[in-house]
Amino acid sequence: MVRMPESRPYHHGDLRAALLATAERTLRDRGAGALSLRELAREIGVSHAAPGRHFKDKQALLDALALTGFERLAGALESADDPGLPLEPRLAGLAKAYLGFAVENAALLELMFTRKHDPDASAQLAASVDRSVGSFLRLVADAQARGEIVAGDPERITLVAAASLHGLAAFAANGSVPAEQALAGLDEHVHHLLHGLKPR
């Protein structure tokens, strides 16, 4: 919790961080549709024009929120990756981290993967996306080097893996598949991704 002084100073101190934190809580509790700059300002106790100092418009706030999401996701994937593990459990670990993030941050995940318009934010976002993809890319490259994954452009193979996991994460995040069901079937999902749907 944030300390709430009796009499608020004229300058907030770190309004930018407060806006992002409050916005993410609203996103989690009431969804993206409930996000309003004026309400955010009201909750923080600042004038409705104050957010304009830190974000040039509402989209800039949403872009910043998406960026923090990708940074946290990248961190979670890097923490979850254990390069010493055999291929299948190593991939299952990454998959679990991704799906876990999706379930815990469903509304944020939607925002992260929504079509962006502002080209300013795109550069930073792209870098952050690359960092997340990097964990999968390293796993694929390592496994290819050991002959445990089929040869071919590692970016392409990574896309196949990422699409499979992102599809499941999106289904879990939007409620198409219950979160528990997605998590319970995750190891089997990863197995099918590695071994294919055709019998061996």
Next chain:
Amino acid sequence: MVRMPESRPYHHGDLRAALLATAERTLRDRGAGALSLRELAREIGVSHAAPGRHFKDKQALLDALALTGFERLAGALESADDPGLPLEPRLAGLAKAYLGFAVENAALLELMFTRKHDPDASAQLAASVDRSVGSFLRLVADAQARGEIVAGDPERITLVAAASLHGLAAFAANGSVPAEQALAGLDEHVHHLLHGLKPR
């Protein structure tokens, strides 16, 4: 183009259909953020309160839009399915239809897979989703009967296939992957889905 009479009658005739059609064009041209009931009414030439007769609120309009999307997608998948084909080209055909729909209706696809709130719309939507999933489910069941797809709960296997294709479709729709690249690599994607990422 719609015929525009010099003097508009008091009753529009089919305002509901006009709202849906105009909304979808706006969605396609300018994205979901640009959708406003008042602007829709203005474009159609009706008072701003008129949409309220046909949709209880904005979310109801969005739900109806999503429903038409799923109906069209289901139709496209059914048209694309050729049960006489061998497994891999048959699945590739369905995949191409899905990805084609995603690329041609990117903003609508996002709307279709966004978290819905209104439980009224959910029942109809669920039926429409089931119809779309049905094409994949039949393919899986047929292939399992021939021993061409691994045994196991067909719903689960279908989820693995659907997640893989939906992930790719979502990446193509939101611009993470260029549409041409996704389409160009589709056959290979389907091959990896069926044969797995591990060497055989």
Next chain:
DNA sequence: ACCTGAACACCGTTCAAGT
């Protein structure tokens, strides 16, 4: 440098009244 208060042009939704 950071924030306020007023102003502007928009929204979605409701509801009596009109046709």
Next chain:
DNA sequence: ACCTGAACACCGTTCAAGT
């Protein structure tokens, strides 16, 4: 049955002015 016009309570954004 369907639509209008006014009203209400909200928005996002801008900008002079305050601290």
